[in-house]
Amino acid sequence: MIISGNMKMADVIHRQHQIAIVLNRFGILLGLGDKTVEQVCVACEIQLDFFLAIVNVFCDKSYFPRETLKNFSMNLIIDYLKKSHHYYNHTKVPAIEEMIQKLCWKNPENETNVVLVNKFWLTYKEELQTHTEYEEQVVFPYMLGVERVFEGRHSDLLPSKYSIDVFEVEHNDLEEKLFDLKNIIIKYLPPPENFDLCNSILFELFRLEKDLNNHARIEDKVMIPKVKEMEKTIARQKSSKKENQ
Amino acid sequence: MTRFTFIISESSLIAATGLATILTKEPGFQVVRLVSNARETALALARNKPNFLILNPDICKTEKSFNLVLSKLGSARAIAFTTNYEHKKSVLDSFDARIDFFDDDNQIIEIVNSVLRKKFEQKNYEPEKASELSEREVSVLKLIATGLTNKEVGEKLFISEHTAIVHRKHITQKLGIKSVSGLTVYAIINKLIRLEDGLPLK
Numbered sequence: 001m002i003i004s005g006n007m008k009m010a011d012v013i014h015r016q017h018q019i020a021i022v023l024n025r026f027g028i029l030l031g032l033g034d035k036t037v038e039q040v041c042v043a044c045e046i047q048l049d050f051f052l053a054i055v056n057v058f059c060d061k062s063y064f065p066r067e068t069l070k071n072f073s074m075n076l077i078i079d080y081l082k083k084s085h086h087y088y089n090h091t092k093v094p095a096i097e098e099m100i101q102k103l104c105w106k107n108p109e110n111e112t113n114v115v116l117v118n119k120f121w122l123t124y125k126e127e128l129q130t131h132t133e134y135e136e137q138v139v140f141p142y143m144l145g146v147e148r149v150f151e152g153r154h155s156d157l158l159p160s161k162y163s164i165d166v167f168e169v170e171h172n173d174l175e176e177k178l179f180d181l182k183n184i185i186i187k188y189l190p191p192p193e194n195f196d197l198c199n200s201i202l203f204e205l206f207r208l209e210k211d212l213n214n215h216a217r218i219e220d221k222v223m224i225p226k227v228k229e230m231e232k233t234i235a236r237q238k239s240s241k242k243e244n245q
Numbered sequence: 246m247t248r249f250t251f252i253i254s255e256s257s258l259i260a261a262t263g264l265a266t267i268l269t270k271e272p273g274f275q276v277v278r279l280v281s282n283a284r285e286t287a288l289a290l291a292r293n294k295p296n297f298l299i300l301n302p303d304i305c306k307t308e309k310s311f312n313l314v315l316s317k318l319g320s321a322r323a324i325a326f327t328t329n330y331e332h333k334k335s336v337l338d339s340f341d342a343r344i345d346f347f348d349d350d351n352q353i354i355e356i357v358n359s360v361l362r363k364k365f366e367q368k369n370y371e372p373e374k375a376s377e378l379s380e381r382e383v384s385v386l387k388l389i390a391t392g393l394t395n396k397e398v399g400e401k402l403f404i405s406e407h408t409a410i411v412h413r414k415h416i417t418q419k420l421g422i423k424s425v426s427g428l429t430v431y432a433i434i435n436k437l438i439r440l441e442d443g444l445p446l447k
Contacts, residue, residue: 112440116430123426180427187421188434 005038025083074147085132124177150230164227250295254286267350283310290317385412390432
């Protein structure tokens with residue numbers, strides 16, 4: 001299903017409940033009544049095309065916003081990505097961490113497991129934080145620089161030797177540890193006493209993984225193509241300038 | 246309906262026909278060949294590729310001919326059909342089950358069904374079996390879990406770095422754990438290394 005502006009926002013959530021997470025990042029709150037997607041966007045001062053691109057990429061693996069991509073400003077994209085980072089680091093991760101800390105085993109011999117799982121989670125958490133910090137401190141400023149040059153607001157050519165290709169290669173392994181943690185819980189950890197909690201942790205890990213995948217897809221299909229396009233144009237301008245000199 | 250095919254290898258035609266009659270009463274069971282010596286049995290196995298071979302070990306006059314039959318089994322399950330009690334244990338151990346000359350029809354069907362059950366149970370457990378680490382892999386895992394690089398692992402075990410990488414790849418495939426810290430956790434849970442020996446997980 002491709003989500004469009006004239007659908008009722010409430011219906012969209014009924015069909016694809018996971019976009020509720022995305023709505024929060026846009027500052028859209030529930031209590032939507034019968035308002036259409038477009039009406040909700042207007043009321044919240046959100047660019048409709050951008051909202052549709054994000055929710056469709058989020059929900060549909062094969063969707064690509066070919067037509068509308070050029071209309072989105074970098075700030076808009078970055079703002080959305082930063083909000084998702086905030087959600088991971090300040091909502092999702094602490095919630096899972098709290099549950100992990102409550103895991104317990106009857107047998108004191110299993111005390112090691114508590115230590116192990118906690119420590120493993122901490123390494124994952126740090127990795128996620130490092131990753132998001134790197135994006136916010138290196139990648140996003142670079143992208144804004146590219147946009148400035150592209151729009152002619154900055155006379156310099158490119159802000160640094162960095163290119164979005166480097167980022168494209170580097171940004172991948174976030175799911176590796178998450179996958180390992182799921183497998184450790186499913187296959188190798190002695191079952192803890194509070195197994196319901198253990199299941200809830202597992203569900204949360206699966207959900208986080210899926211959400212991170214969707215997030216990565218937005219970077220791959222909205223952010224990276226947009227930056228690449230600008231990089232190409234700038235490189236072309238650069239070479240034609242040289243020819244003229 | 247699932248069909249299971251049988252070859253009966255027995256020198257007495259009366260015994261073989263009787264066994265075939267009992268088996269074919271069970272829905273889905275089909276006897277495709279009756280044979281009476283080892284050579285014929287090997288040929289029939291290769292040609293008919295049955296699910297079951299019911300074989301009287303007495304028809305194999307030599308150990309060599311018995312091994313020939315076993316080598317042609319393929320995916321067929323072998324059930325011994327015994328008419329005396331003088332078989333070597335090593336011979337009987339080559340079979341998945343044993344039907345005796347004096348077993349009644351219900352017993353015979355039940356023996357075949359128990360082999361079928363075992364077969365399917367084994368199928369379910371195959372992935373688990375396959376994921377057991379070899380001794381070598383365990384020693385590689387122990388070193389990785391304490392934070393050694395592939396090169397260092399190679400040096401310690403007197404293998405090339407490449408071999409160490411291959412072992413590591415297999416370990417990751419078998420365990421479903423990719424990261425070093427994940428492998429450390431696995432090694433500690435399974436008591437391959439002690440918590441204090443593990444790569445500090447910060």
